[in-house]
Amino acid sequence: MIQKKICMLGTFAVGKTSLVRRFVESIYSDEYHTTVGVKIDKKVVQLDEQEVMLLLWDIQGEESVQDLRRSYLRGAAGYLLVADGTRRDTLYRTRAIQTVVQDTVALAPFLLLINKSDLTEAWSLEEREIEEMKDKGWQVIRTSAKTGVGVEEAFLTLAQKMLET
Amino acid sequence: MNDSNGQGVLDEAEARSTLSDEEGMAALRTLLLGPAEAQIAEVQARLADPKRQLEEVSYVLPAAIAVRSRRDDELTVALAPTVAAAVERSVRKDPQPLVDAIFPVMGPAIRKAIATALSGMVQSLNQSLIHSFSFKGLRWRLEALRTGKPFGEIVLLHTLVYRVEQGFLIHKETGLLLHQVSIAGTPKLDADMVSAMLTAIQDFVHDSFTSPQGDQLETLQVGELTVWVEQGPLAVLAGVIRGNAPQDLRAVFQETLERIHLQFGVALSEFKGDSAPFADAAPLLEDCLQSRSDAAQQPAASARKVTPFVVFVSMLLVALLVWGFFWLRDMRRWDAFVERLRSEPGIVITDAEKRGGKYWISGLRDPLARDPEMILQESKIDPTAVVSRWEPFHSLSPEFLLARAKSLLEPPNTVKLNVQDGALEAEGFALHQWVVETRRAVRLLPELGQFREEKLLDLSRIEDPLLLFELDRSELVPGQQDKLGLLVGNIERLQAQAQRLHMNVLLEISGHTDGSGTEVRNSTLSQERAQAISATLRVLLPVWSNITIRPVGSKKRLRDEVTEADRATNRSVTFKVVVTDAQ
Numbered sequence: 001m002i003q004k005k006i007c008m009l010g011t012f013a014v015g016k017t018s019l020v021r022r023f024v025e026s027i028y029s030d031e032y033h034t035t036v037g038v039k040i041d042k043k044v045v046q047l048d049e050q051e052v053m054l055l056l057w058d059i060q061g062e063e064s065v066q067d068l069r070r071s072y073l074r075g076a077a078g079y080l081l082v083a084d085g086t087r088r089d090t091l092y093r094t095r096a097i098q099t100v101v102q103d104t105v106a107l108a109p110f111l112l113l114i115n116k117s118d119l120t121e122a123w124s125l126e127e128r129e130i131e132e133m134k135d136k137g138w139q140v141i142r143t144s145a146k147t148g149v150g151v152e153e154a155f156l157t158l159a160q161k162m163l164e165t
Numbered sequence: 166m167n168d169s170n171g172q173g174v175l176d177e178a179e180a181r182s183t184l185s186d187e188e189g190m191a192a193l194r195t196l197l198l199g200p201a202e203a204q205i206a207e208v209q210a211r212l213a214d215p216k217r218q219l220e221e222v223s224y225v226l227p228a229a230i231a232v233r234s235r236r237d238d239e240l241t242v243a244l245a246p247t248v249a250a251a252v253e254r255s256v257r258k259d260p261q262p263l264v265d266a267i268f269p270v271m272g273p274a275i276r277k278a279i280a281t282a283l284s285g286m287v288q289s290l291n292q293s294l295i296h297s298f299s300f301k302g303l304r305w306r307l308e309a310l311r312t313g314k315p316f317g318e319i320v321l322l323h324t325l326v327y328r329v330e331q332g333f334l335i336h337k338e339t340g341l342l343l344h345q346v347s348i349a350g351t352p353k354l355d356a357d358m359v360s361a362m363l364t365a366i367q368d369f370v371h372d373s374f375t376s377p378q379g380d381q382l383e384t385l386q387v388g389e390l391t392v393w394v395e396q397g398p399l400a401v402l403a404g405v406i407r408g409n410a411p412q413d414l415r416a417v418f419q420e421t422l423e424r425i426h427l428q429f430g431v432a433l434s435e436f437k438g439d440s441a442p443f444a445d446a447a448p449l450l451e452d453c454l455q456s457r458s459d460a461a462q463q464p465a466a467s468a469r470k471v472t473p474f475v476v477f478v479s480m481l482l483v484a485l486l487v488w489g490f491f492w493l494r495d496m497r498r499w500d501a502f503v504e505r506l507r508s509e510p511g512i513v514i515t516d517a518e519k520r521g522g523k524y525w526i527s528g529l530r531d532p533l534a535r536d537p538e539m540i541l542q543e544s545k546i547d548p549t550a551v552v553s554r555w556e557p558f559h560s561l562s563p564e565f566l567l568a569r570a571k572s573l574l575e576p577p578n579t580v581k582l583n584v585q586d587g588a589l590e591a592e593g594f595a596l597h598q599w600v601v602e603t604r605r606a607v608r609l610l611p612e613l614g615q616f617r618e619e620k621l622l623d624l625s626r627i628e629d630p631l632l633l634f635e636l637d638r639s640e641l642v643p644g645q646q647d648k649l650g651l652l653v654g655n656i657e658r659l660q661a662q663a664q665r666l667h668m669n670v671l672l673e674i675s676g677h678t679d680g681s682g683t684e685v686r687n688s689t690l691s692q693e694r695a696q697a698i699s700a701t702l703r704v705l706l707p708v709w710s711n712i713t714i715r716p717v718g719s720k721k722r723l724r725d726e727v728t729e730a731d732r733a734t735n736r737s738v739t740f741k742v743v744v745t746d747a748q
Contacts, residue, residue, distance in 0.1 A: 001439075001440070002437075002438045002439050003339075003341045003342070003357065003438045003439075003440060004438050005339045005340060005341060005361070036365055036366060036369045037369060038365045038369075040358050040361040040362050040365060041358070042355065042357055042358050042361075052438075053357060055340070055341060055357060055358070055361045057361065057365070069368065069369070069372055071368035071371065071372055072365060072368055074338055074339075074368075075336070075337075075338035075339030075340060075341075076339070077339070077437075077438065
């Protein structure tokens with residue numbers, strides 16, 4: 001079976017862990033985040049009659065991009081950048097994070113997930129801002145860890161992209 | 166013009182000189198490099214000709230293989246897959262050549278395998294028997310009962326020095342699992358996630374405790390488990406170990422990792438997430454799954470299961486014990502019997518052994534000794550199991566000499582016989598005839614040789630002498646006093662011997678007369694004569710009281726009276742010793 005390492009990246013409290021939990025059954029507790037700074041989960045997905053095992057490295061969100069542990073990124077076949085739709089700053093932080101990640105894994109495909117899409121009232125992003133990201137060539141998917149909207153699609157899309165590269 | 170001419174000449178000269186320079190260089194080159202050029206051309210030709218290359222390589226190949234094999238075993242490692250593939254292809258094409266080749270070694274190999282398996286079984290049986298009933302075994306069983314763990318696990322925990330339970334081969338860059346091996350019975354882990362987490366932890370440690378050499382995490386301790394991590398350029402080998410592994414095992418891990426790099430170098434560097442090719446690394450990884458148990462503590466892991474074999478052997482053991490008990494008892498009885506016979510007088514054992522389920526005993530036996538059959542009955546040994554053979558012989562021990570002398574000489578009860586220093590000694594008193602016969606008989610018995618009769622009184626000394634009297638008177642004729650003196654002496658000896666033998670002896674004095682005179686007178690006279698001697702003896706032997714007198718008169722004459730000497734003999738008294746009874 002093909003195995004792929006995926007990193008979940010994003011600022012503190014954007015919902016990375018919730019997205020992973022929505023997608024897989026976890027065996028490790030969330031305490032790993034505070035001790036080691038990463039939590040690992042596994043999910044086998046079916047893509048065109050091919051099984052792919054995804055190893056999800058859910059990396060703890062740091063306040064500053066400089067604090068990101070680059071060694072955790074090594075060998076990643078793809079990554080998900082996660083932003084919080086109710087906090088505008090988190091979207092712009094993803095740009096900084098992507099710059100750092102590209103230094104380590106230049107060719108790995110990635111997606112931008114704008115999470116908490118269920119919280120429409122608190123939504124603080126304008127469509128224009130999202131379009132700007134798309135113009136840069138980023139693929140964007142709106143997700144909700146709470147309702148599950150877009151979660152499966154996000155992981156499967158990334159997996160598909162990884163197989164194509 | 167001149168100038169221009171001059172210029173033209175100069176140019177020409179320059180051109181000539183340039184030309185001659187080139188020619189000179191060419192000449193110089195030919196001169197200097199001529200032979201080398203030929204060699205270079207030769208080398209180029211050789212390099213361009215594959216046929217020649219083949220020949221040259223074939224020339225050095227065997228030696229090269231030998232040199233490399235001496236240095237290390239990388240050639241073996243590198244060739245192994247090719248050789249395996251070649252054998253596989255050959256077998257698929259036609260198995261017969263391989264069958265023919267291995268046929269001669271098949272038999273011995275199978276025999277060896279069976280012998281090894283059997284010896285292992287016996288070994289484990291021994292251990293089962295040793296530890297099943299030991300105190301330690303019982304303690305461990307109690308512990309198993311208390312903790313609810315299987316007995317086997319308790320035993321393992323107590324005896325295990327170390328055991329590598331799992332081995333992970335991890336792709337260094339991605340942290341993805343390439344292959345995993347584990348020994349049977351270990352709990353199943355999610356190896357993919359363990360690999361990733363292990364990589365993350367290593368990264369974390371590496372980042373947190375930065376060292377100039379870029380040192381890596383080598384050991385993790387988790388309760389009773391230790392994780393050893395061996396780093397390679399492209400892959401990481403992690404071993405999960407229970408117990409305390411020796412440092413030598415590190416070398417095994419390193420060697421394994423080196424071999425994996427050698428064999429899978431390309432696959433590792435081109436890894437894109439497909440771990441299938443690394444399944445071939447399983448045998449290499451399995452080399453790392455080593456373990457060692459403490460031999461001294463080696464327990465009864467199989468004791469938990471009572472197999473029919475164990476039952477059979479146990480029964481055999483019990484039967485052996487019972488048989489051994491009876492065998493030992495019989496042996497002791499036999500030894501006691503032989504010892505008893507040895508101490509028995511008149512019996513000499515020359516041979517005693519157990520052979521063919523029977524006891525064999527042979528030796529010499531004096532006919533006067535105790536019957537061995539009687540002793541055998543007392544010993545409780547089955548008489549039918551004993552075969553005995555006795556040769557008769559004469560024992561020279563004093564008691565047998567004496568017993569034989571007694572049966573031969575039939576001594577009267579007034580005689581006590583002894584054997585002292587090889588001589589027969591008689592004590593007491595006896596009739597003259599017995600004394601004479603005994604003297605003669607002893608001379609014929611070589612083992613006795615000598616007859617000592619200092620303490621023996623010949624009764625003829627008392628019963629033979631006649632005390633003679635005057636005619637028609639009860640007075641001794643002159644000259645009889647000496648005889649009387651001797652007689653008294655002998656009677657005193659008789660008295661002493663009788664006392665020693667606790668016997669009562671009576672001295673009977675008979676009075677005699679000659680045929681002259683009347684019968685009445687003779688009767689009176691004979692009485693007077695006996696009384697006279699009796700009175701004298703009572704005076705001379707005051708303690709002697711047992712004297713009777715017997716007046717015989719002239720009716721029973723000692724001699725027919727033809728001459729005066731006959732008549733004188735009849736005028737006498739005679740003595741007789743009578744043993745009345747034991748005291």
